[in-house]
Amino acid sequence: MKRLAEARGSATLGGTSVTPLGSRPALTRIELALPRARSGKVRECFDLGDRLLLVATDRISAFDCVFARGIPGKGSILTGISRFWFELLGAGTPAAPAVPHHLLTTDARRIVDEAGLPASVLPVLAGRTMLVRKTxxxxxxxxxxxxxxxxxxxxxxxxxxxxxxxxxxxxxxxxxxxxxxxxxxxxxxxxxxxxxxxxxxxxxxxxxxxxxxxxxxxxxxxxxxxxxxxxxxxxxxxxxxxxxxxxxxxxxxxxxxxxxxxxxxxxxxxxxxxxxxxxxxxxWEPGHAQPSFDKQPLRDWLEDQVARGLWDKRPPAPELPDVVVLRTAERYTEAYRRITGAEPTEANGTGGAG
Ligand SMILES: Nc1ncnc2c1ncn2[C@@H]1O[C@H](COP(=O)(O)OP(=O)(O)OP(=O)(O)O)[C@@H](O)[C@H]1O
Ligand SMILES: [Mg+2]
CATH class of the missing domain: 3.30.470.20 (ATP-grasp fold, B domain)
Incomplete structure (x- = not known):
């Protein structure tokens, strides 16, 4: 997460929208000098021929709406969790064969080098970017x-x-x-x-x-x-x-x-x-909805907006207050800890998958 804070100072990226939230910014848009293959609800995909650069932004969606404000660190959390699973599944066990996957590396230095990008984008891409085989x-x-x-x-x-x-x-x-x-x-x-x-x-x-x-x-x-x-x-x-x-x-x-x-x-x-x-x-208690591990603070707040007649679950989505953004960010961080058993700070930084 330290690297995300550094990214705030990076004014070199035209179009990178940074929402200040304490010392932690949220990255919701990104421009790179590469052809864009696809822009999803969360990820931006850039084309490198037979490979893709998948950049997970901090965008969040609920009820099929993407919110204007992002959740600081969410893109890094998702990338770190995916990387954890790709490495685990890719290794295989005596009982379960290795699962072939697309991840080549999450090492931002290697990615910047291989994509021919300027070093100035390093802090923005670090932690949230996967170089993958195009399929x-x-x-x-x-x-x-x-x-x-x-x-x-x-x-x-x-x-x-x-x-x-x-x-x-x-x-x-x-x-x-x-x-x-x-x-x-x-x-x-x-x-x-x-x-x-x-x-x-x-x-x-x-x-x-x-x-x-x-x-x-x-x-x-x-x-x-x-x-x-x-x-x-x-x-x-x-x-x-x-x-x-x-x-x-x-x-x-x-x-x-x-x-x-x-x-x-x-x-x-x-x-x-x-x-x-x-x-x-x-x-776990069957018979009713189970609390969502990650988006529950967001869902609770949205349901409350709906109950009060302030939103009808259709775009445009309401502006999220600081407290909802913060609580949701905490939930994603906790999800990272629980799933990977590691702290998110350094674990999903520039260390690569090889
Ligand atoms: N190795 C790959 N080769 C080709 N396309 C890929 C590869 N890995 C992921 N993708 C595609 O990249 C996109 C990822 O973007 P993102 O998850 O934001 O989009 P989305 O699927 O529209 O959103 P959502 O996941 O909410 O449905 C997906 O369309 C996915 O199919
Ligand atoms: Mg997707």
Whole structure:
């Protein structure tokens, strides 16, 4: 986090919006002298031919709205947590094979060198940037659920099924499922992702790839859930993305419908609070909504705004007060500590993944 404070002094980055909050700024926009491949809700992706620079900003979204104010340090926290998991999963164990993934390094010095960027951007990129192998992302979000919540709960309430899978009657909100379920969804360019059946996944990916991503998703979920369980946390559900390595000119190439036998890489972010529902095991109580590990201060405040008729959950999102920003930042920092077992200060700085 020290490096983020340093970034505040960096006036060299045109378009970098820095929100002062005590001594800690939030980074919500970033301009680099590189072609931008994509601008997501949280990440900015810059194109380096056969690699990408993924910069996690401090932007936060809730109820599909991205807020004008960022959460100081959130981008570093998410990058640090993803890096922790990529290193863990990439190593493999006697019981679980190594998972091939896209991360090349989080070492900001190496990234700046390889991207031909000026040293002045180092403090801004440090901690929040991953150099990754560029892939063609599969057009399916690989969701795994161990507990009944979110869109799965809504589907179950409607017809007792989730993504075409029939579940036993009488399940309550937040109940543990008998076995983790692979519940894929479309990767919508705009609007909500839509849950799809496994048959539909086979139609989109072909049978070989569909089965591989299902099995890999379930196996990564189980490994992640086991590690989190040791830390007193439940992995209620999570979303993985997989991609097929792309060449330097693959920027706008159509996404593959089928790619039998192709390399498959785990991409994007992994098992972070933004891609997962993580619950405190000791507080788990089915029958109602579980407190969100990270965004609860934000959600509580927003629900209060709605209850008071000050917001209708549609854009534009309200301006977040300092106290909500601070509490949410504390929650993300705590999430980092709980998940990785390390302090966020130095752990996710410029030290690289190799
Ligand atoms: N190795 C990779 N190759 C190609 N694209 C990637 C790779 N890793 C991640 N991406 C893409 O980069 C984007 C990350 O940006 P971000 O997470 O902000 O976007 P988003 O997915 O629109 O938002 P959200 O996660 O809230 O749905 C995603 O679209 C993801 O598919
Ligand atoms: Mg994303």
């Amino acid at each position: 063609r992302p599969l057009p399916v979000e690989c969701v795994v659920r161990g507990y009944l919540e979110g869109s799965a709960l809504a589907e179950y309430a409607h017809d007792g099924r989730v993504c075409g899978i029939r579940l036993p009657p009488g399940l309550r909100r937040g109940d543990r499922l008998r076995t983790p379920l692979f519940t894929p969804a479309t990767k919508a360019e705009t609007g909500h992702d839509e849950n799809i059946s496994f048959d539909e996944t086979v139609r989109r990916l072909g049978p070989e790839l569909a089965e591989r991503v299902r099995d890999l998703s379930l196996s990564v979920y189980r490994r992640g859930a086991a590690v989190l369980a040791e830390r007193g946390l439940l992995l209620a559900d999570t979303k993985f993305e997989f991609g097929i390595p792309a060449g330097p000119d693959a920027g706008d190439a159509p996404r593959p419908a089928r790619a039998e036998g192709a390399d498959l890489l785990l991409i994007d972010e992994v098992l972070t609070p933004d891609s997962s529902r993580i619950w405190e095991a000791s507080a």
